[in-house]
Amino acid sequence: EDQVTQxxxxxxxxxGESSSLNCSYTVSGLRGLFWYRQDPGKGPEFLFTLYSAGEEKExxxxxxTLTKKESFLHITAPKPEDSATYLCAAAYYGGSQGNLIFGKGTKLSVKP
Amino acid sequence: EAGVAQSPRYKIIEKRQSVAFWCNPISGHATLYWYQQILGQGPKLLIQFQNNGVVDDSQLPKDRFSAERLKGVDSTLKIQPAKLEDSAVYLCASSPPSVAGGQFFGPGTRLTVL
Known part of the structure; x- marks a missing residue:
């Protein structure tokens, strides 16, 4: 079963305390891996698209970053305004080009 | 550039009633999506349009949900009759032909079914 787990x-x-968020995916052929940020009461905001293992975006x-099984979102020296829910989504071959499977998200809170 | 517009922002109805949501995508975006986001979950695709044709509606509960996109621009999503489990945020998104730049989401409509 195609799924995304965060x-x-x-x-x-x-x-200022750096950390990483994890997104593991099992899909039948990855077309692209997307990261979004979602603030309370708002729709997701696009951050990055990754296509192949080894690719990085900043x-x-x-x-x-992206490997063959997972993606990481590294946050360096975060600020309170980085507080949000971060969503990971996978587009896969076999689905329509825009058919994304989303994870449940990681809720990040950054305290001053 | 104007973003994706949705209305209403909030809606409260009784179960078995009907409700409709409206979406106006970003100008020039041929692809439009409707998602359902239940509290604590990621968005789930309900239906995808390319211009005014349906590309994917495999996860749309067709016994109660319907959607249309007339003239390839605005879209409406309807639920009739609503059930308690339909309580969620309904998100509309649009994208240009290439999805490399991601999908652009509207603010959503929060539906509460009592």
Missing amino acids: SPEALRLQE KERLKA
Whole structure:
């Protein structure tokens, strides 16, 4: 069964304390791996797309990496404004191009 | 650039009633999606349109849910009759032909079924 699993469910960090979020996927042929940020009461906001193992993308304090089985979202020296739920999603061959399987997300809280 | 617009933002109905949601995608985006997000879960795709044709509706409960996209722009999602388990946030998203840049989501409609 195609699925995406994120861990941990929740993560509490102190400002400046770096950490990583995990996204493991089992899909029948990965078309692309997406990371989104979701703030309370809002829709997900696109962050990154990764296509092949070894690929990395960076944006400010965030860096996403991809292996053949999982993706990591590294957060370096986080600030309180990085607090949000981070969603991982996989697009797979066999589904329509836009058919994404989302994980449940990791809720990140960064305390000052 | 204007984002994806959705209305209403909130809706409370009794079970067995009907409800409709509206979405206006980003101008020029041919692909439109409707997702259901239950509290504590990731979004689940209900239906995907390419222009005004359906690409994927395999996860749409067709006995009670329906969606249309007239003229390839705005879209409506309808639930009739609603059940308690339909309580969720309904998200609309749009994307250009290539999904490399991700999907752009609206703010969602929070539906509560009593």
